[in-house]
Amino acid sequence: xxxxxxxxxxxxxxxxxxxxxxxxxxLSLQVSLSAVLIALVLAxxxxxxxxxxxxxxxxxxxxxxxxxxxxxxxVAGLMVYLMLSRAGPxxxxxxLFTPTAMVIAQTLLVFPIIASLSRQVVEDLWEEYxxxxxxxxxxxxxxxxxxxxxxxxxxxxxxxxxxxxxxxxVGAVLIVGGNIDGxxxxxxxxxxxxxxxGNLPLALGLGIVLLLLVALVNxxxxxxxxxxxxxxx
Amino acid sequence: MxxxxxxxxxxxxxxxxxxxAEDRHITVASTTSTEQSGLFGHIIPQFRExxxxxxxxxxxxxxxxxxxxxxxDADILFVHDTAGEEEFVAEGxxxxxxxxxxxxxxxIGPSGDPxxxxxxxxxxxxxxxxxxxxxxxxxxxxxxxxxxxxxxxWDDAGIAPDRGWYRELGxxxxxxxxxAAGMDAYVVADRASWLSFxxxxxxxxxxxxxxxxxxxxxxxxxxxxxxxxxxHDLAAKWHDWLVSEEGQGAIAEFTIDGEQVxxxxxx
Numbered sequence: 001x002x003x004x005x006x007x008x009x010x011x012x013x014x015x016x017x018x019x020x021x022x023x024x025x026x027l028s029l030q031v032s033l034s035a036v037l038i039a040l041v042l043a044x045x046x047x048x049x050x051x052x053x054x055x056x057x058x059x060x061x062x063x064x065x066x067x068x069x070x071x072x073x074x075v076a077g078l079m080v081y082l083m084l085s086r087a088g089p090x091x092x093x094x095x096l097f098t099p100t101a102m103v104i105a106q107t108l109l110v111f112p113i114i115a116s117l118s119r120q121v122v123e124d125l126w127e128e129y130x131x132x133x134x135x136x137x138x139x140x141x142x143x144x145x146x147x148x149x150x151x152x153x154x155x156x157x158x159x160x161x162x163x164x165x166x167x168x169x170v171g172a173v174l175i176v177g178g179n180i181d182g183x184x185x186x187x188x189x190x191x192x193x194x195x196x197x198g199n200l201p202l203a204l205g206l207g208i209v210l211l212l213l214v215a216l217v218n219x220x221x222x223x224x225x226x227x228x229x230x231x232x233x
Numbered sequence: 234m235x236x237x238x239x240x241x242x243x244x245x246x247x248x249x250x251x252x253x254a255e256d257r258h259i260t261v262a263s264t265t266s267t268e269q270s271g272l273f274g275h276i277i278p279q280f281r282e283x284x285x286x287x288x289x290x291x292x293x294x295x296x297x298x299x300x301x302x303x304x305x306d307a308d309i310l311f312v313h314d315t316a317g318e319e320e321f322v323a324e325g326x327x328x329x330x331x332x333x334x335x336x337x338x339x340x341i342g343p344s345g346d347p348x349x350x351x352x353x354x355x356x357x358x359x360x361x362x363x364x365x366x367x368x369x370x371x372x373x374x375x376x377x378x379x380x381x382x383x384x385x386x387w388d389d390a391g392i393a394p395d396r397g398w399y400r401e402l403g404x405x406x407x408x409x410x411x412x413a414a415g416m417d418a419y420v421v422a423d424r425a426s427w428l429s430f431x432x433x434x435x436x437x438x439x440x441x442x443x444x445x446x447x448x449x450x451x452x453x454x455x456x457x458x459x460x461x462x463x464x465h466d467l468a469a470k471w472h473d474w475l476v477s478e479e480g481q482g483a484i485a486e487f488t489i490d491g492e493q494v495x496x497x498x499x500x
Binding site for chain 1: 460
């Protein structure tokens with residue numbers, strides 16, 4: 001498989017359903033989807049609260065959150081590494097070089113994206129519906145679920161952006177996962193490994209498989225969104 | 234809501250994966266050359282067969298491998314920097330160091346060989362010729378075992394490489410070879426990485442065989458007093474297996490394109 005057309009290699013990889021590749025693909029999905037889900041659960045209320053409430057330092061927090069969308073994955077990885085290392089504060093948990101560590105690192109990368117976007121969306125909606133909701137006697141806190149629900153279609157885009165960031169990054173998972181064969185090797189670290197072996201066609205073939213995978217997830221989200229839109233209006 | 238159920242299941246799956254994973258395993262901090270050449274892929278299944286212990290390899294530069302082991306994040310080391318290993322033991326982090334195998338470093342360059350190192354009398358002579366010709370040379374620059382060996386060669390030659398033609402990358406062996414191929418540059422590489430490297434373009438092996446290019450690998454156990462949580466018993470089994478007749482045989486058997494890559498050296 002050393003030489004050849006990357007597209008042919010990608011096709012072959014998919015058709016063969018090589019168990020090693022399937023393991024890598026499923027771990028990639030498991031890690032990135034878990035990170036997105038955890039980030040979602042934390043970021044929606046956080047972003048919405050940031051949109052609704054006024055407190056000192058809020059502007060600073062909003063700016064910080066927006067800036068963190070540009071957090072380099074390798075820095076996120078390093079931070080998690082230092083926390084989880086035996087020499088670090090959470091070392092006794094023994095989580096370094098496990099998929100859980102990779103989920104934590106990617107959560108850190110995805111959280112700012114979803115939180116920033118939900119803050120913006122909720123803030124805009126609040127401006128729009130404020131009088132209406134307040135006339136119904138709805139407090140700011142109680143308006144949050146309503147506004148988030150109303151913003152659900154915009155938020156899906158944010159979630160997909162988060163998923164894109166998680167599934168595309170290599171710097172964080174490489175540091176905290178260690179790219180261990182069969183344990184913490186995901187698509188991006190496998191691609192980096194094949195590149196460093198000089199096996200460029202296979203590396204690119206894996207890249208094509210990854211792109212298809214991400215496209216599939218996005219297509220699924222689109223179809224779900226469309227059907228929900230039709231059913232719920 | 235089935236989607237909520239799915240979300241919960243996925244979360245649970247992600248969070249419990251490390252618990253479900255096979256319990257009898259050790260983490261070895263090792264070098265990229267041993268992993269990328271395929272040596273571990275060859276010997277680990279044999280070890281697992283013999284002992285039932287799984288081996289997880291974190292393959293990084295030797296400098297980083299030492300750092301991981303110092304922090305207590307690996308159960309055992311498998312590296313190639315004799316001076317660094319002895320220091321690791323002397324500092325009290327390592328307990329026992331055993332020689333496992335060796336191969337050698339080689340000097341790679343463009344087939345046109347503008348510095349004429351193919352006819353050099355020694356490795357130091359080859360490095361001197363590269364410096365005199367001011368031919369482009371790429372260095373790992375990542376404090377790995379190979380980088381440390383390369384720096385010793387410059388030191389022996391009494392040369393302080395000049396930034397004009399000396400490019401320090403801060404990359405692993407593979408990326409460095411990719412860069413050398415792209416720049417038609419000279420590079421010091423370990424033989425295993427070179428043999429398993431596919432993107433050679435115009436690069437070829439130009440100099441080999443000097444004794445100073447000797448590249449010994451050793452297994453170093455972690456001191457239990459320093460890091461009590463490390464899996465010392467399982468790591469000891471791996472350590473002993475590597476130098477056993479069986480382990481040494483497995484290493485000798487490993488070839489790339491019919492060529493033996495690592496030579497057993499346990500005493």
